[in-house]
Amino acid sequence: KAGVTQTPRYLIKTRGQQVTLSCSPISGHRSVSWYQQTPGQGLQFLFEYFSETQRNKGNFPGRFSGRQFSNSRSEMNVSTLELGDSALYLCASSREGGSRNEQFFGPGTRLTVL
Amino acid sequence: GENVEQHPSTLSVQEGDSAVIKCTYSDSASNYFPWYKQELGKGPQLIIDIRSNVGEKKDQRIAVTLNKTAKHFSLHITETQPEDSAVYFCAARGNDMRFGAGTRLTVKP
Numbered sequence: 121k122a123g124v125t126q127t128p129r130y131l132i133k134t135r136g137q138q139v140t141l142s143c144s145p146i147s148g149h150r151s152v153s154w155y156q157q158t159p160g161q162g163l164q165f166l167f168e169y170f171s172e173t174q175r176n177k178g179n180f181p182g183r184f185s186g187r188q189f190s191n192s193r194s195e196m197n198v199s200t201l202e203l204g205d206s207a208l209y210l211c212a213s214s215r216e217g218g219s220r221n222e223q224f225f226g227p228g229t230r231l232t233v234l
Numbered sequence: 235g236e237n238v239e240q241h242p243s244t245l246s247v248q249e250g251d252s253a254v255i256k257c258t259y260s261d262s263a264s265n266y267f268p269w270y271k272q273e274l275g276k277g278p279q280l281i282i283d284i285r286s287n288v289g290e291k292k293d294q295r296i297a298v299t300l301n302k303t304a305k306h307f308s309l310h311i312t313e314t315q316p317e318d319s320a321v322y323f324c325a326a327r328g329n330d331m332r333f334g335a336g337t338r339l340t341v342k343p
Contacts, residue, residue, distance in 0.1 A: 124277075153331065163278075163323060163333035176330045210277050222268065223331065225277035 122147065124213050124226035132232045138199040141229045145192050145213030152194040153223060154186060157208040169194055206233045238326050240334025248342055253314050255337045257324035258306040266327040267300060267307050271320045278323055282309070314341045
C-alpha cells in the first residue's frame, strides 16, 4: 500500500506570494491533518479534515487555510507569505481521525520564503 | 490546550546500551500517545503507540510505559544500534495532536 504523498517536495517563494501544497493520503484513509515543523517551534498542528470538513484547527492566522476533496486528497494554502512561514509542512493521514487512530506522515514539503 | 514536555533534548549512548526518553502532558482528556522517529529529510514515522487503558506496551526492542495518574509516558529502547540514531517525538492526542519538542538520539558504534 502506498504511503502518504506530498507535492511538491521543495518550494521557494518570495514574501507576499501565496502557495498551495498538496497531500494524498493512504488509500482508505479519510482524515488528513497538516502540521508545520520548524527548528524553533517544533511540530505544530495546523488543521484536520475529515470527509471534506474541517474538524479541528490550530492556532495559526487566517492566511493558512485548507480543504479536502471527495477523494480525501487535501490541499493547504498560505497567502501573503512571510519569512517566518519557512518550514517543513507535513501532512498525516489516518483512517477515521479522532483520538484513537494512528497517523501516518508524508515526507513533507520544504517551503523556503525569501 | 495541551502542552507536552519532552526530555532530554539530546541523548548520546553507546551501541548496545538502553535509551529512555520521557514526556509529560497536561490535558487529562488525552487518551492516545504515539511515538515517532524522524530521520533527516523524512517525515516522522510511527514506531509505537499506547492508549490510555494500557500501562505498558512492547514491540521487540522498543517499549512504552504510561502513567495516567502522573500524566507521563516514556519510551525505552534496549540494545541500541547506530540505525536508531534519529530525532524522536512523543505526542499526546486529546482534541488534536500535540507534540513534544523532540529528542536527538545518537548511538555511537
